[in-house]
Amino acid sequence: MAHLVLDHVSVHYEGQTQPAVVQASISVKSGDFVVLVGRSGCGKTTLLNTAAGLVTPTGGAVTVDGRNITSPGADRAVVFQNDALFPWLSVKDNVGFALKLRGVPQQERDAAATRLLERVKLDGIGGKAIWELSGGMRQRVGLARALAAEPDFLLMDEPLGALDALTRERMQTLLLDIWAANSVGVLMVTHGIDEALLLATRIVVLAPGPGRIVRQMEAGFGRRYVGGEPVRSIKADPAFNRARAELEDSIFEGETA
Numbered sequence: 348m349a350h351l352v353l354d355h356v357s358v359h360y361e362g363q364t365q366p367a368v369v370q371a372s373i374s375v376k377s378g379d380f381v382v383l384v385g386r387s388g389c390g391k392t393t394l395l396n397t398a399a400g401l402v403t404p405t406g407g408a409v410t411v412d413g414r415n416i417t418s419p420g421a422d423r424a425v426v427f428q429n430d431a432l433f434p435w436l437s438v439k440d441n442v443g444f445a446l447k448l449r450g451v452p453q454q455e456r457d458a459a460a461t462r463l464l465e466r467v468k469l470d471g472i473g474g475k476a477i478w479e480l481s482g483g484m485r486q487r488v489g490l491a492r493a494l495a496a497e498p499d500f501l502l503m504d505e506p507l508g509a510l511d512a513l514t515r516e517r518m519q520t521l522l523l524d525i526w527a528a529n530s531v532g533v534l535m536v537t538h539g540i541d542e543a544l545l546l547a548t549r550i551v552v553l554a555p556g557p558g559r560i561v562r563q564m565e566a567g568f569g570r571r572y573v574g575g576e577p578v579r580s581i582k583a584d585p586a587f588n589r590a591r592a593e594l595e596d597s598i599f600e601g602e603t604a
């Protein structure tokens with residue numbers, strides 16, 4: 348079991364009058380699905396980038412299994428809102444890119460890409476060009492590429508933010524399927540309150556000015572989906588509505604504008 352820890356992390360960007368994040372502590376273990384929510388500018392992306400090793404904290408520390416994190420690593424795959432695929436490579440070469448960097452031969456890379464594309468329900472499209480794909484398909488190729496490195500953690504910044512509502516709902520269950528099948532730890536940023544509730548095992552609520560954690564809330568709706576309950580029935584449960592109201596209160600508490 349791998350363990351990613353943000354321990355009292357503060358980030359103060361150069362030239363800014365106030366810190367972006369103050370003293371944020373978050374724990375993500377294999378099998379956790381931790382979702383960051385909060386109003387614009389509360390430091391969600393900053394925390395995700397710190398966990399990725401892309402931003403260096405000015406206070407506190409990020410560790411994986413006790414080791415200090417100071418740079419990106421294959422143990423923490425990052426998925427951004429815009430898929431960031433390489434348009435000049437085919438789908439399968441995009442998926443196999445991390446393996447190419449490790450010197451894995453073409454035939455093995457292709458076999459791995461086929462397996463990974465099946466996992467994101469895109470069988471048989473390995474030979475296509477990126478421009479032939481819809482937004483939802485691209486995001487799934489991005490996920491397959493992230494999984495190719497067999498990371499312990501998936502770090503995702505608004506991964507479904509650019510998708511239309513219907514595709515987004517389908518992708519939410521796909522994310523749960525992938526999370527359950529790969530026993531990874533997930534840290535994800537979203538602006539979607541229902542999305543956070545449906546996916547998370549824990550929701551971390553941040554508030555701005557300066558960015559800080561105001562609440563950590565356990566949730567179990569995603570586990571119910573993985574256990575076989577349809578999303579429609581989960582969302583129809585009065586407990587889901589109660590949790591949504593509670594979460595909204597936490598997010599908008601103290602808001603003056």
Ligand SMILES: Nc1ncnc2c1ncn2[C@@H]1O[C@H](COP(=O)(O)OP(=O)(O)OP(=O)(O)O)[C@@H](O)[C@H]1O
Binds near residue numbers: 387394
């Ligand atoms: N590279 C940077 N340099 C300077 N300031 C930054 C940088 N990145 C973010 N900030 C500032 O840090 C604060 C937190 O930004 P961040 O993007 O982490 O928040 P967020 O919660 O992800 O916002 P949003 O929901 O709007 O995406 C903001 O005040 C932002 O202007």
